[in-house]
Amino acid sequence: MxxxxxxxxxxxxxxxxxYRSRLAGAGRHLPPTHLSTRDLMASTRHNTHIDLERLIGIRDRRVSTGDEDSCSLATAAAVDCLDRAGQDAAGLDVVINCSITKFRDGLTQWMEPTMSAAVARAIGAEHAMTFDLSNACAGMLTGATVLNNWIRQGTVQRGLVVSGEYISQLGQNAARHIRSIMSKELACLTLGDAGAALLFERAPAxxxxxxxxxxxxxxxxxxxxxxxxxxxxxxxxxxxxxxxxxxxxxxxxxxxxxxxxxxxxxxxxxxxxxxxxxxxxxxxxxxxxxxxxxxxxxxxxxxxxxxxxxxxxxxxxxxxxxxxxxxxxxxxxxxxxxxxxxxxxxxxxxxxxxxxxxxxxxxxxxxx
The missing domain is CATH 3.40.47.10 (Thiolase/Chalcone synthase)
Structure with missing residues (x-):
């Protein structure tokens, strides 16, 4: 074509x-609680007669039971990423948070202070520049693209792209309202929670x-x-x-x-x-x-x-x-x-x- x-x-x-942007580490954090599609559909208020597992091919997801939120998920993933890379947070020049959800302290959506600053402080990236970037589910790859450009230009040497998504509450809300397969809230039942982090650093061009x-x-x-x-x-x-x-x-x-x-x-x-x-x-x-x-x-x-x-x-x-x-x-x-x-x-x-x-x-x- x-x-x-x-x-x-x-x-x-x-x-x-x-320079070139080298991926030096990738980390994730998944809540320990499993929620099967069967159990989720059993929690719906109305009898939908929807075989969701057959329809979407999802049998399980990880969900926070309220003990973890967007910030803690992102922080745990950042720690995992740095540990796998064998690097210290003190060496980071920038921390970019890219999550859709910014829940801290339950279902309170925090816009300021930024979640990137909270994650940087929690992991010990005391000298890192921080900012939040949101681009729906493309957020982390958008953050990686921004960081890639900065590394290529020589603006920074090392940076972390993080996200924590405490988004399963959308599924819990949807379960109260869905009546049929035509419901516009059906996609909410596919959601699970996770934290993720990518570490990029400067490499020769x-x-x-x-x-x-x-x-x-x-x-x-x-x-x-x-x-x-x-x-x-x-x-x-x-x-x-x-x-x-x-x-x-x-x-x-x-x-x-x-x-x-x-x-x-x-x-x-x-x-x-x-x-x-x-x-x-x-x-x-x-x-x-x-x-x-x-x-x-x-x-x-x-x-x-x-x-x-x-x-x-x-x-x-x-x-x-x-x-x-x-x-x-x-x-x-x-x-x-x-x-x-x-x-x-x-x-x-x-x-x-x-x-x-x-x-x-x-x-x-x-x-x-």
Whole structure:
């Protein structure tokens, strides 16, 4: 497919880059409490007759029972990330928080002081610049793109992108109102809680590992397909989603955008080893990958990573939760190309091409 129109704002290593952004660590934190889809559906106020597990392919998710919130989830993931990387928080130049939910002390949404500052203080990053960035479920990859640019330009040497999503309360609220499969709150029942963190640091411009290209666009025509806001007496918020509309829009637009990224990177779909897309439902991921394969006349070397069946949709943290899962399982090898694909309400679509080195892969206990 020839791309004759530029849709994406793209940034890569490029010949003018002074440095490259190397992924030095990835961490996650999952609450210990499991909530099965069967138990969640048993809690609905109305008898819906919906076989949700068969419909979306999610059998389990992790949820906070109120003892952990957005800030504590992000902080725990940041600690995990730094421990895995063998680095100290005192060496961080910047901490970027990218969560949708900013709950602290229960379901109190804190905008100021920022959650990035709270996380930095909790982990001991006393000298780090901090700021919050929110871009729906594309938040962490957007934060990684911003940090990538700063590292490439020589502005900072090392930074942490974090997120904590205490978002399962949307599912608890939805369970009180859903009556049928046509409910616009059905997508809330896919959600789970998690914290995630990515550590990037400066590497030589000719380094083989790191972010090679990142591209993002917003298709604002679809901005009203998913809206969340406080309503009635329910705690926190409620979310209303046209799931089929978002899926149709994403499937239609993503091939064009991925073509543009691959053309700019000078590679083909067959050069991608692993695809980690936003984890909405197992069924949606498989349908989307089938559409990509049809558009490109082939697919990546491995099937798309699916972790949503065990953890649910953990919003902005899903890519990192899945990346850590693949690293721990030894399914990603040094030198392989990973395409992280963001599909977020807005409609925000982004692609980050990333290569890992042996030092990082070996830290997860797997050596070639």
């Amino acid at each position: 020839a791309v004759d129109r530029h849709w994406l704002v793209m940034e890569g290593a490029g010949p003018r880059a002074r 000719d380094s083989a590992a790191g972010i090679s290209l990142a591209g993002f666009t917003t298709i604002a025509d679809h901005s009203r397909l998913c809206l969340a806001y406080p309503k009635g007496d329910d705690p926190g918020a409620r979310m209303f989603t046209d799931s089929r509309g978002i899926q149709r829009a994403a499937i239609a637009a993503t091939p064009y955008l991925l073509h543009e990224v691959l053309d700019a990177a000078g590679i083909s779909i067959g050069d991608i080893d692993h695809v980690i897309t936003h984890q909405t439902s197992a069924r949606a991921i498989r349908k989307g990958m089938a559409a990509l394969t049809e558009s490109f006349g082939g697919g990546p070397r491995h099937d798309a990573v699916i972790t949503v069946d065990r953890y649910g949709n953990t919003a902005s943290t899903t890519h990192t939760v899945a990346l850590v899962e693949e690293l721990e399982a030894g399914r990603i090898r040094a030198g392989e190309t990973i395409a992280l694909i963001a599909l977020a309400s807005g409609l925000e679509i982004g692609v980050v091409l990333l290569t890992l080195d042996e030092e990082l892969v070996n830290r997860y206990g797997h050596r070639d």
